[in-house]
Amino acid sequence: MNKQGANLKTKPKITNMSGTLKRLAGYLMKRKAKLILTMIMVALSSVLALAGPFIIGVSIDDYIAAGDERGLLWLLVGLAFVYISYSAVMFLQNYWMADIAQKSVYELRDDLFRHFHMLPIAFFDKRRHGELMSRVTNDIDNISSTLNSTIIQIGSGVLTLAGSIVVMVYLSPILTAVTLIIIPLMFLGMKWITSRTGPKFKEQQRHLGDLNGFIEEAISSRHIVKMFSREDEMIADFMEKNGRLREAGYLAQAYSGFIPKLMNVLNNSSFAMIALAGGILALKGHATVGTIVIFTEYARQFTRPLNDLANQYNTLLSAVAGAERVFDIMDTDKAIDESTGGHHHILGEVVFQDVSFSYEKGKETLSDVSFSALKGEMIALIGPTGSGKTTIMNLLARFYEPDLGSILFDGVDSREISGSDLRRQMGFVLQDTVLFEETVMENIRYGRLDATDEEVVEAARLANAHAFIMKMPDGYAAKLSQDGSGISQGQRQLIAIARAVLADPVLLILDEATSSIDTMTELHIQEALSRLMEGRTSFVIAHRLNTIRRADQVIALREGRVEAIGTYKDVVGIENA
Amino acid sequence: MNGVLSLLKPYRLKMAAAWGLMLLELAVELVLPILMAKMIDDGILAGDLDTVIRWGAIMIGLSLFSFAAGITNSFIAARIGQNYGYDIRKKLIEKVQSFSFAQYGHFDTSTLITRMTNDVTQLQNAVFMSLRIMLRAPLMIIFGTVMAVYVHFGLSIVLLITVPVMTIFMLWMMSRGARMFQRVQKKLDKVNSVMRENLTGIRLIKAFVRSEYEKTRFQQAGTALMNETIRVIRTFESIVPILLLVMNSSLIFILWFGFVEMQNGTATTGEIVAIINYAARIIISLSIFTFITIAFARGKASAGRIDEVLQIEEEKLKPVTDTYPKEGAIEFDRITFTYPGGTSPVLNELTMTVKRGEMAAILGETGSGKSALLSLIPRLYEPDSGVVLIGGRDISRMNMDLLRREIGFVPQESHLFSGSILDNIRWGKKDATEEEVVEAARKAQIHETIEALPDGYNTVIGQKGVTLSGGQKQRISIARALIRKPDILLLDDSTSALDVKTETALIDAVTEEECTIFIVTQKISTAQLADRIFIIEDGKISVSGTHAELAAEDSLYKRLMESQGRKEDAYEQTGR
Helix, strand or coil, rough: CCCCCCCCEEECCCCCCCHHHHHHHHHCCHHHHHHHHHHHHHHHHHHHHHHHHHHHHHHHHHHCCCCHHHHHHHHHHHHHHHHHHHHHHHHHHHHHHHHHHHHHHHHHHHHHHHHHCCHHHHHHHCCCHHHHHHHHHHHHHHHHHHHHHHHHHHHHHHHHHHHHHHHHHHHCCCHHHHCCHHHHEEEHHHHHHHHHHHHHHHHHHHHHHHHHHHHHHHHHHHHHHHCCCCCCHHHHHHHHHHCCCCHHHHHHHHHHHCCCCHHHHHHHHHHHHHHHHHHHHHCCCCCCCHHHHHHHHHHHHHHHHHHHHHHHHHHHHHHHHHHHHHHHCCCCCCCCHHHHHEEHHHCCCCCEEEEEEECCEEEEEEEEEEEEEECEEEEEEEECCCHHHHHHHHHHCCCCCCCEEEEECCEEEEEEEECCHHHHCCCEEEECCCCCCCCCCHHHHHHCCCHHHHHHHHHHHHCHHHHHHCCCCCCCCEHHHCCCCCCHHHHHHHHHEEEEEEEECCCCEEEECCCCCCCCHHHHHHHHHHHCCCCCEEEEEEHHHHHHHCCCCCEEEEEEEEEEECCCHHHHCCCCC | CCCHHHHHHHHHHHHHHHHHHHHHHHHHHHHHCCCHHHHHHHHHCCCCCCHHHHHHHHHHHHHHHHHHHHHHHHHHHHHHHHHHHHHHHHHHHHHHCCHHHHHHHHCCCCHHHHHHHHHHHHHHHHHHHHHHCCCEEEEEEEEHCCCCCCHCCHHHHHHHHHHHHHHHHHHHHHHHHHHHHHHHHHHHHHHHHHHHHHHHHHHHHHHHHHHHHHHHHHHHHHHHHHHHHHHHHHHHHCCCCCCCCCHHHHHHHHHHHHHHHHHHCCHHHHHHHHHHHHHHHHHHHHHHHHHHHHHHHHHHHHHHHHHHHHCCCCCCCCCCCCCCCCCCCCCEEEEECCCCCCCCCCCCEEEECCCCCEEEEEEEECCCCCCHHHHHHHCCCCCCCEEECCCEEEEEEHHHHHHHHCCEEECCCCCCCCCHHHHHCCCCCCCCCCCHHHHHHHHHHCHHHHHHHHHHHCCCCCCCCCCHHHHHHHHHHHHHHHHCCCCCCEEECCCCCHHHHHHHHHHHHCCCCCCEEEEEEECCCHHCCCCEEEEEEEEEEEECCCCHHHHCCHHHHHHHHCCCCCCCCCHCCCCC
16 A cells, blocks of 8 residues: 655656756746747847958958948948847847746746645655755756856857858868867867766755755754754854865866866967968968958857857756756655545544554554544544644644545545645644744734634634733734744644634644643633534544543544543543532 | 955965966967967068967967966865855854844844855855956956057057946946845845745645645745846846947947058058957957856845844853852842843743752743743843842853753753754763663653654654654653753743653653752643742742642632642543
């Protein structure tokens, strides 16, 4: 049986460069019309770039030397026209390209984010948050800065190269052959360089992600670090990762730095060789001075795009290093709960049938758990820590899938109901209360997005949160921080309860919802909760008697097995005190 | 040089070397057209093949020489750039680790993360760029202009006008761009922040089926980043067409005046060709200069953001005593405390005394300041007024490390690190032996549970230790505090997820230790075990005493007791 909890294996990964590039190109191709227009501009600008030196060459040879003033004037007017169009075309290509590239980057980032939301909970339980964040920022940023210039440069590079060769052959096949000598040299050099930079780029991105992960963890656990005076060790650990990043970065950058130098020496040598060969040819009367001048100009026009192409190829390798890490996530299998199952309108009956489950192979967290809850019943789950109470909640919410047995909602197998459809009909108060960087009002409204302000306040009143909220400097408009500083753990739980109250669900799940709340406040909330539970099936995990006194059924768990099941009186064994 | 740029100081010599090599390279490049002109004039036009060959050979030799210089430059520049980034990150982590709790409040976690990775990368790139081509482009422009003037002054006048104008234009763009990039980085912070919220809150988001809502939020952050990026790119990329137009026009002028001069016999073809050649190189250098402008603007923006972090001043330390009194009571003397950013004090003239070696339970309503009280002992926060005394010594004058070394702290939310359970417990005492770890785990009542795991103490847990139950995490976090053999143990409601049986066993084991215990709890059953119970109301200790004393009085304690019934734990009650 396929176990969903540990199902983190991925589709066969595309680790080759062309596959990754193809996927990146797919994003660009979504704006095909604009891309074609841009490419036309690139073609035009390449032609215009070639036309410039050609006209200059002609003007020197045929007009300046010949003293033809009228002809030169006309030629220069033509040249001015060429230059104006060149700048205009270039402006347009840049203008459109910024749009194409950044929209593609935006979509890529968005797709990545969307995919995150389709991944199983187990995926997030095992990863460092900061490492995942690095993929959304640092890796995509790497792609972003590349895409903008690369496409244009590669486009114009290829075109200019082709154009230059044609013109050069036309002008002098011998000098062309001399110029082309540098190409095989360049290929050899580039191969040597990129076989070193490519892997280093990947390493660099990996170490950067690692560092990002470390920082996130270090900052979010700052209270512990401070308390245990572990600052120096944190710094030492950080420096070790920092050092690894530096090494990878050093080699990647140093070898990348070879490319312009290599191209430069090839450029200069070819310049010298052309001058030499041209000089010999001119002496023998096979070429004119004008030809040599034009030719050196073209040789430069020829080596410049070569230089650009070489550099861009290398930059592309660095973008691929980032893109691979992005696609790596996007190739991780989606959660089963999102991809299977349809809609089912929950009435409230829940049955666990011989459910077994383990987070990790070899250690069963739940074994053969069976029970049934009728519509409107309150089910209390009790048991020592680690007995599997929260796991039952995880299965109910379809965060995980049972290994064996099944969970039935009104007789419908949970595997046939999509996770989000199921959860939409449930209300939760989870063990870890999460706050968002929003106002108190918005944090509570998270329970039901279309709730009015009055409804939010009403929910807060029911959850006994109203009083403390009003004591805050800005009341409901007070901004909370992600780390929840400024309000206590108990108050956070009150906000979480208000959220669930607002959600108005068919099924209610409370996992240690009141553990950090003092028992007197809890008594008040109990009133609200029991009103809330009326007519709804609810599952409650708690240690406190008060919390579960009204339960219709109490399930005592031990080491993943149901130890006892029955009424409060049967299981807990005392009358209401 | 101040701020983050001053970190470049140690690399002055190396930078000079890199620049020197760059100059050599540049010199070769500048000399080549002169040699070319010489070859045309003296060699080809004079019909002297030997001269042609000689100059050609020299040109090739020089090219190879500049290649060697270039490669060396690349290695040195990469070294400096990466070392610089390494140094900045070092300074940043040291600074961030020295932050007090209040200072952490100045920055959101996600912006600190961006600043420590992305912004450092930007700055590092700018430095690397400057070492490789920064000088090169401007020098190329200057030398190109000078050489053109040297070859033929009249024809170069047009360059003398356009080049400075374009340079000033780009410098102006650079300062404008820095501000724009600062906005880009801010938007990146926002993307980072939404992403982080989604990662930490993924369970809640899934539970409330808020994926669509979150996607919209992320899209907003993403769109803002995209628009800002497009804006800055468009601004910078429009420089190149403008620049080309201006510079190319000057080529037309050179050709025209060249023609006029030639008619007058004051210029040669070779001279015109040379000047056109120089002008072409200047144009290329100017367009490279735009890249530098972008990198510098970006670097400047990031440097500003990094400096903001580095310039946070370390809190002034009062005169420090280097001893920690092992005896004497722990006293709170008229403590008033307001959370940073809060408006009203949580603790108000609070006074309490706990005898050394005793266990003090602290009870109070939700939000009454119990956690605040505990956090003042290890000086996570400093009180607004009043003093905390240990053995009669004011802890604010005590060496912070020394103080904290004596304290074992278990926070409300058990925060575990990614790594093995062994590592997590050993975190409390880095040189702890395996026996010590097991002993601490035993006391924390978690040893058997760990042993039952397939990998035992080597079981790897995620960042949030999620495959462990809430109670298991709490106990590991308690073991982490116990392994230090602390003099003062602070338990901030950190046994809430434990059943009473486990909790009682745990507290029994803990009280055997020779330490003073502060325990915040909601449970009367736990409070009963304490030597003295303190009730916080309205930021003050309203009443204190033993369980028996307090149960007799009509107090909040009694009301709390009544709200809890005889036995607190449900499972315990089943008698199993």
